[in-house]
Amino acid sequence: MSENFQEALTLMAVGMLTVFVILLLVVVLGNAIIMFVNRFFPETESKLSNTSPPGQVDRKHLAVIAAAVSVVTGGRGRVLKVEKEG
Amino acid sequence: MHILEELYEMTAFSSLGQQPGVLLMLLVGFVLLYLGIAKKYEPLLLVPIGFGVILANLPGGGMGVVSADLIHLPNDRYMNLFEIGSEYGIMNYLYYALIKTGFLPPIIFMGVGALTDFGPMLRNLRLAFFGAAAQIGIFTVLLGAIAMGFTPQEAGSLGIIGGADGPTAIYTTIMLAPHLLGPIAIAAYSYMALVPVIIPLVAKALMTKKEFKINMKQQDKLYPPKHKIKNLKLAKILFPIILGVVVAFFVPSSVPLLGMLLFGNLIKELGSITSRLADAATGPIMNTATIFLGLAVGATMTHDVFLKGQTLGIIVGGFLAFAISIAGGILAVKAYNLFSKKKINPLIGATGLSAVPMASRVANELALKYDSSNHVLQYCMASNISGVIGSAVAAGVLISMLQ
Known part of the structure; x- marks a missing residue:
């Protein structure tokens, strides 16, 4: 013990x-x-800041859309172009 | 008359008279089902375990797990899985293939890793130390259990309940004292379900009102952290890879659990490129593993194994291990506060035992009762997650020294 x-x-x-x-x-x-x-x-703020010319989709939104498409398509889908209407 | 006698012999009623313990075990199974279904205490585990207990104790059903001595052949050989299956039935096949080999707990840990976010811990790294202090219950109960007459292997398995981590407790018990698997798994999951009762009980006994009111966000404003993480995503990817490799060199026996936890975490943090793997780890794989783990663990609890004085010792010892671990974490924070300007709410020490994320939620609710602006959840998660690592390491130490 x-x-x-x-x-x-x-x-x-x-x-x-x-x-x-x-x-x-x-x-x-x-x-x-x-x-x-x-x-x-x-990963600085400037990398994701809104630097796109007027009339185009800003890069932050583009990154979010690309990430969403990637998740939904299991990494196989790619965003080639996003345009604003009007 | 002869036909009636034969019919009686064919049914299970004849066995009931010979083994009255069976009725008691069926009652244990029903109580576990009640706790899981009606009280919602860890239903994902208690429902399969409870049903496994019932299946194992139905006379003549052949679903109870048999002792390892029965599958031990001369010349240090064991029956192969086909022989086990044909001789002792499917439950023994499952038990010896998936549990006795130590296969399922690390698989579940992979899913746990894929559900874990190391972010709160990386943001509050110094709180990780309290995950170490809260492992004291494991080793204190180990001492007590040996004094009570348990063997060191049994005492180690009993103590690990204080790690408040189901897969870790099951894995350690498989390695050290497989004959105690049923009661230890039940005690571990029951006390985890009782975390909302045990943490407030211990915290109120050890903490003052002033300590409950220590506001972590105010402390952060008064004494801001030295550096912010400028790329959390990358830090969270590098962390499991580097930590896994380094810890493996120090405590190799913790690798099956910790390695799978960190792998699961990595596939989660990599995002969309491995999201399908993470989905599988947290969904179908973890759910399947949980079903087989629960049923097979329940099936180890046959009346001849469970109805012993040792089971009572495990239930009492398990509670003490839990309570001492919580107290260890709280006291460690109190000791830290004596020497530091920046105070920490001792509830963050209480969550150093694993039981993620329930312990953190309970501590957060408790803190909010004393100060409605004191949200401590993120801070608690830091020590809570480090507690998972701490208990896996403690299990590794026990296995390597006692096996």
């Missing part, structure tokens, strides 16, 4: 330490990924 209890105490120490270390890794890796993404692949 006491041998089992000692094993359980070791398990508790190793288990809790491992869980903390892994979640510390989650935090460190998460922060590293965020820093990497922010530095090399930031």
Whole structure:
């Protein structure tokens, strides 16, 4: 019994330490990924801003329409042209 | 008269007199069905489990799962699936093919991953630590169970109920103490269904009114986060890939669960290019897996296995594991608040045990009762999701050290 209890105490120490270390890794890796993404692949507002000439569909709306078509067609459909009437 | 006797022998009535425990197990099955159907406690699991219990205990039905000793042949060989199927019936075929091999829990975890959004955790990464603190119930109950006379393997399976994660509890039990699978699965899912009762109970016992009112958004305004994520979509794609690989090196035995969780999450985050896979993982595959898991787990609960003193120990131990895990998370936040200017609502620690997303919803409702503007859901989800990772890692440690 006491041998089992000692094993359980070791398990508790190793288990809790491992869980903390892994979640510390989650935090460190998460922060590293965020820093990497922010530095090399930031998605700035200007990328999606309304820069299209008047009379045409703005790029934000175009992106939404393209995403919707892609979802509905399972990635096989593409939006070739969107025009405003009138 | 002879014909009548033969007819009586052919029916199941003759067996009832010989095995009165069967009636009690049928009652257990009906109670589980009642809880699932009328009370809506985890109906997706309790209905198949309850029906599995009934099927397994119908005398002469041949649907009860038999002990692994019966399929063990001389020279350390086991019966093949065809032999199991023809000798012990379809339920044993399902159990030994899908459960005993540890196949279904990771498959369900893949679906869970495809339903999980790591966004709230990435936005509040430091809250992930409380998912670790809330695993303390697992190891505390492990100690207690060994003191009560359980073997270390049985105690590990009992403790993992405190991880508040059904597939993790089932997977660990299959690996360590498969003979306890039925009662442990029932305890795990029943207490998960009772999260709306257990979290408020523990939180009210350990937290002050002032702590309930800690407003997370106000704290964020007072002490804004250091950096914002400028491309969340890409971060959410990279996260499961990198985390999966790194964790695999540290705790390889957690890979079947964690690896499938992160794979499921990746196919969700990739969006339209893998949306069909994500739909399959969260829909047909997960639903099919849930049906077979529930029925087969229920079928392990035959009267000779379930009606033992150990079952009572599992039910009490499971509750303690849950309550201690919640308390561990709350106390960890309270300790953190002693040293930090930016205060955290201890309810966020309470959700460090998994039970996603119910634990977060319950904590959010509790916080709103004390301050109607205090929406803590997103913050709770951060520790809640890290709790899933934490319990899978704890399971990996238990399996690698006790198997």
